[in-house]
Amino acid sequence: MTWEEQPPQDTGRLVGATAEGEELAAEAALRPKDLAEFVGQPKVREQLDLVLRAARARGGTADHVLLSGAPGLGKTTLSMIIAAEMGAPIRITSGPAIQHAGDLAAILSSLAEGEVLFLDEIHRMSRPAEEMLYMAMEDFRVDVIVGKGPGATAIPLELPPFTLVGATTRAGLLPPPLRDRFGFTGHMEFYAPTELERVIHRSARLLDVTVSDGGAAEIAGRSRGTPRIANRLLRRVRDYAQVRGDGVVTEEAAARALTVFEVDDRGLDRLDRSVLEALLKLFGGGPVGLSTLAVAVGEERETVEEVAEPFLVREGLLARTPRGRVATPAAWAHLGLTPPPGTPVAGGAQEGLFES
Numbered sequence: 001m002t003w004e005e006q007p008p009q010d011t012g013r014l015v016g017a018t019a020e021g022e023e024l025a026a027e028a029a030l031r032p033k034d035l036a037e038f039v040g041q042p043k044v045r046e047q048l049d050l051v052l053r054a055a056r057a058r059g060g061t062a063d064h065v066l067l068s069g070a071p072g073l074g075k076t077t078l079s080m081i082i083a084a085e086m087g088a089p090i091r092i093t094s095g096p097a098i099q100h101a102g103d104l105a106a107i108l109s110s111l112a113e114g115e116v117l118f119l120d121e122i123h124r125m126s127r128p129a130e131e132m133l134y135m136a137m138e139d140f141r142v143d144v145i146v147g148k149g150p151g152a153t154a155i156p157l158e159l160p161p162f163t164l165v166g167a168t169t170r171a172g173l174l175p176p177p178l179r180d181r182f183g184f185t186g187h188m189e190f191y192a193p194t195e196l197e198r199v200i201h202r203s204a205r206l207l208d209v210t211v212s213d214g215g216a217a218e219i220a221g222r223s224r225g226t227p228r229i230a231n232r233l234l235r236r237v238r239d240y241a242q243v244r245g246d247g248v249v250t251e252e253a254a255a256r257a258l259t260v261f262e263v264d265d266r267g268l269d270r271l272d273r274s275v276l277e278a279l280l281k282l283f284g285g286g287p288v289g290l291s292t293l294a295v296a297v298g299e300e301r302e303t304v305e306e307v308a309e310p311f312l313v314r315e316g317l318l319a320r321t322p323r324g325r326v327a328t329p330a331a332w333a334h335l336g337l338t339p340p341p342g343t344p345v346a347g348g349a350q351e352g353l354f355e356s
């Protein structure tokens with residue numbers, strides 16, 4: 001994927017993993033400020049703690065850090081924590097915002113010594129900017145090209161040492177020369193329900209909302225392993241508890257609220273369920289082609305493939321096979337349906353399953 005290709009966005013969904021606009025302001029208030037406050041990700045936290053402590057002890061700048069993982073797992077938060085732990089300022093930008101090498105040169109040349117540059121969606125940067133970044137990361141130097149054609153000249157520009165924190169949803173998309181220039185790569189995993197319960201309790205304290213353990217567990221179970229979604233569901237459940245209850249988020253209030261907002265007990269929303277329902281009820285569990293499935297649910301092919309399917313596959317409810325999409329036994333069970341006798345189901349030994 002190049003920087004100009006935009007994947008279908010899942011913003012606007014209550015269980016969407018991306019965020020924009022006003023929600024970003026709401027999120028800022030809930031960000032942990034240091035590593036000790038950052039919940040979960042024990043491996044990344046421990047590794048990063050070592051990298052940062054060592055850099056501080058040397059009195060130098062921390063190595064460049066690459067953070068890979070799905071949206072909403074805390075990459076931006078960690079980059080801010082890196083800056084805070086190093087006592088350094090932070091500049092935030094993203095790959096798609098850097099269309100020309102000159103845009104990057106302007107940012108790099110204005111960095112202060114030791115500053116953290118957070119580059120979100122680094123895999124979507126333009127190629128010329130990416131090549132400029134190689135030299136900047138390695139030698140703290142860029143060549144600014146002045147003029148065009150045979151008269152063009154490269155003017156070398158020294159940069160102060162800085163720490164680049166790159167974030168990507170897929171580390172595999174990065175060209176090896178870029179990947180190799182990071183001193184440390186942290187892989188962010190989806191969060192366990194108990195970790196999300198801790199995120200929810202922490203956010204509830206900051207929002208001044210009372211949440212019972214059962215309430216936190218109920219929200220955590222529907223949050224798709226993602227703190228961003230957990231925080232968003234907490235805000236909606238708080239609204240429900242405030243309007244229809246006594247303001248306390250109990251297990252029952254959380255379950256009722258999320259039923260009103262159409263997020264089921266496994267975190268599936270209307271789109272996910274309509275894909276599954278079509279697959280089971282119209283096509284007997286498949287196999288069915290992606291285009292046919294998309295027409296059946298009245299959505300774009302890309303929306304079904306990139307917005308709904310990844311979570312259904314991750315949850316083991318749907319499989320992508322060479323012959324089409326197939327429901328797993330868990331999908332029938334989740335919708336409370338019985339597969340007709342002789343239905344070919346994915347997940348069994350009889351299917352040779354691999355990604356198409």
Ligand SMILES: Nc1ncnc2c1ncn2[C@@H]1O[C@H](COP(=O)(O)OP(=O)(O)OP(=O)(O)O)[C@@H](O)[C@H]1O
Pocket residue numbers: 017018019026027028030031032037038039040070071072073074075076077078120199227228231
């Ligand atoms: N480990 C965590 N502990 C507590 N809160 C967290 C944690 N990780 C993320 N959050 C919260 O989840 C929200 C989203 O986190 P963040 O913006 O860092 O995600 P991201 O991975 O950078 O997402 P994107 O890829 O969309 O930029 C923030 O409000 C943040 O406070």
